[in-house]
Amino acid sequence: MEGEIHHECGVFGIYGVENAAQYAYYALHSLQHRGQQGCGIVSADKQGMHLHKGAGLVIEIFGQNHLDGLTGNIAIGHVRYPTTNVGGMENIQPFTFHHYTGDFALAHNGNIINSKELRLYLERRGSLLQTTSDSELFAHLIKKDPTEEDRITNIINALNMIEGAFSLVIMTPNRIYACRDKYGFHPLSIAKLGEGYVVASETCAFDAIGAEFIRDVNPGEVISIDHHGIRSNDYSKLRSHRMCVMEYIYFARPDSDIEGCNVHSFRKLSGRMLYEEHPVDADIVVGVPDSSLSAAMGYAEASGIPYEMGLLKSKYVGRTFIQPTQEMRDKGVKMKLSPIRSIVSGKRVILIDDSIVRGTTSRQIVRMLREAGATEVHVCIASPKYSFPCYYGVDTGTYDELIGANHTVEEIRDFIEADSLYYLSLESLYKASGRDMKTCQLCTACFNGDYPTNLYEYENDLKKHKTC
Numbered sequence: 001m002e003g004e005i006h007h008e009c010g011v012f013g014i015y016g017v018e019n020a021a022q023y024a025y026y027a028l029h030s031l032q033h034r035g036q037q038g039c040g041i042v043s044a045d046k047q048g049m050h051l052h053k054g055a056g057l058v059i060e061i062f063g064q065n066h067l068d069g070l071t072g073n074i075a076i077g078h079v080r081y082p083t084t085n086v087g088g089m090e091n092i093q094p095f096t097f098h099h100y101t102g103d104f105a106l107a108h109n110g111n112i113i114n115s116k117e118l119r120l121y122l123e124r125r126g127s128l129l130q131t132t133s134d135s136e137l138f139a140h141l142i143k144k145d146p147t148e149e150d151r152i153t154n155i156i157n158a159l160n161m162i163e164g165a166f167s168l169v170i171m172t173p174n175r176i177y178a179c180r181d182k183y184g185f186h187p188l189s190i191a192k193l194g195e196g197y198v199v200a201s202e203t204c205a206f207d208a209i210g211a212e213f214i215r216d217v218n219p220g221e222v223i224s225i226d227h228h229g230i231r232s233n234d235y236s237k238l239r240s241h242r243m244c245v246m247e248y249i250y251f252a253r254p255d256s257d258i259e260g261c262n263v264h265s266f267r268k269l270s271g272r273m274l275y276e277e278h279p280v281d282a283d284i285v286v287g288v289p290d291s292s293l294s295a296a297m298g299y300a301e302a303s304g305i306p307y308e309m310g311l312l313k314s315k316y317v318g319r320t321f322i323q324p325t326q327e328m329r330d331k332g333v334k335m336k337l338s339p340i341r342s343i344v345s346g347k348r349v350i351l352i353d354d355s356i357v358r359g360t361t362s363r364q365i366v367r368m369l370r371e372a373g374a375t376e377v378h379v380c381i382a383s384p385k386y387s388f389p390c391y392y393g394v395d396t397g398t399y400d401e402l403i404g405a406n407h408t409v410e411e412i413r414d415f416i417e418a419d420s421l422y423y424l425s426l427e428s429l430y431k432a433s434g435r436d437m438k439t440c441q442l443c444t445a446c447f448n449g450d451y452p453t454n455l456y457e458y459e460n461d462l463k464k465h466k467t468c
Contacts, residue, residue: 005456009093009109009393010034011188012077012205013169013176013226016196021050021070023193024077028058029147033253034109034201035079038092042105044173045072053092055076071104073196076171077109081395091133094171099143102151102172105114108135109201110166110186111393114456118161138168155179155222156235161452165244165392167201167217175226182236183452184219185244185392185443187258190230197225202256216259240445241435242452246394248433249354249383250291261433264294270424271298271352271381278422279303280378282348286310288365289337295382296352303350310344310369311337322384333364345373351418355383357396362416370417379418384426385409391451391458392443398461 010031014020040053050070054061076094076277112134127140141158146205151253165185178199180188191198198211202259220236254264269341287296300307368376387404399405413421434440445451
């Protein structure tokens with residue numbers, strides 16, 4: 001993506017594996033692309049729970065001394081991007097809670113649509129919320145009416161009060177629960193590691209620690225992992241498969257498989273289809289690193305135009321898109337990307353990107369290519385026009401932020417100063433995913449405004465935009 005949106009975090013859980021926190025550390029490294037502003041790991045043994053977390057990258061927060069203190073054969077971890085643009089140590093996960101029925105910890109990614117209503121409901125019942133994170137609401141909902149029933153009953157009751165997108169891992173001293181929202185907005189998978197099990201937001205985390213993929217957690221499912229193995233409960237019968245299409249387009253690592261579809265293969269096929277829809281006469285194809293490289297390869301293969309590394313990405317600058325303010329994003333572009341003058345000078349360039357959100361980064365890249373000597377810059381986007389806010393865990397929460405919500409393709413082309421601008425159709429995007437467009441097996445709300453859920457307080461934004 002043109003470096004301008006942020007994701008909703010990544011979660012990991014591990015049970016029944018000696019030195020569990022060490023494995024969690026390596027897994028979180030693999031999930032670092034899903035959040036770079038904070039991370040944490042909590043483990044458990046007979047002495048209790050052990051937590052370490054902080055603001056920064058995994059490699060910055062954890063030293064061997066920290067990992068040595070996270071003892072036990074069970075752990076959960078989290079990498080964070082704050083979708084509400086609210087930072088602070090108090091919002092870094094995992095969260096730990098002490099309760100007379102037993103201590104527990106949790107980590108979550110996504111966004112609760114009815115969080116305002118739930119927060120008011122809990123406060124009226126006496127809850128004193130300590131953070132601004134949606135994730136804390138889960139804990140209070142689970143414990144709102146402690147009963148003598150199995151903990152799974154309280155979890156299921158809590159999940160049925162929540163509307164929105166979430167992948168959630170809950171840890172007790174003896175068990176891990178993994179929960180996925182009933183729409184299946186974001187990925188969550190299970191794997192085997194030795195005699196134990198792991199769960200993660202993406203399968204690339206399994207490869208990093210040598211775990212063997214078993215299956216995805218289904219929409220509306222809660223799994224429990226303990227000495228009995230894996231057990232499953234459906235908390236909702238109103239289930240659907242509405243995977244966020246941006247997982248394939250931008251968020252996930254190319255070596256991850258999401259619901260049976262490899263991310264790199266999806267992006268490469270999208271690039272081929274982009275050429276079929278919009279063939280451009282030029283000298284070289286250049287992808288915007290890193291998430292657009294696969295689509296650029298596909299476009300080059302289909303067109304026969306050479307694929308070149310016309311933009312170099314610094315290894316030491318995080319995703320511009322994951323910076324919380326526009327000023328920081330703008331400053332980060334030139335730090336992150338450099339055109340290779342000898343490659344692009346005197347060339348007509350086809351620039352492949354996976355999306356345009358706010359437009360400012362695309363304009364900067366086009367300008368950099370021209371300054372490096374490109375004679376023409378044609379921008380081809382491997383997704384439809386991003387025109388609607390996401391309320392399910394991506395930080396595009398207002399129409400004002402989105403250039404596609406307020407401008408035509410021609411106006412966007414003029415703004416980014418490109419010679420031409422083309423978008424992939426929604427039909428081709430579905431074909432690349434291998435899913436059925438007629439039954440809406442993806443969440444494409446950011447492209448067509450087809451929101452799968454009630455939007456609660458966000459309905460006012462939608463109505464206001466429609467009247468403008």
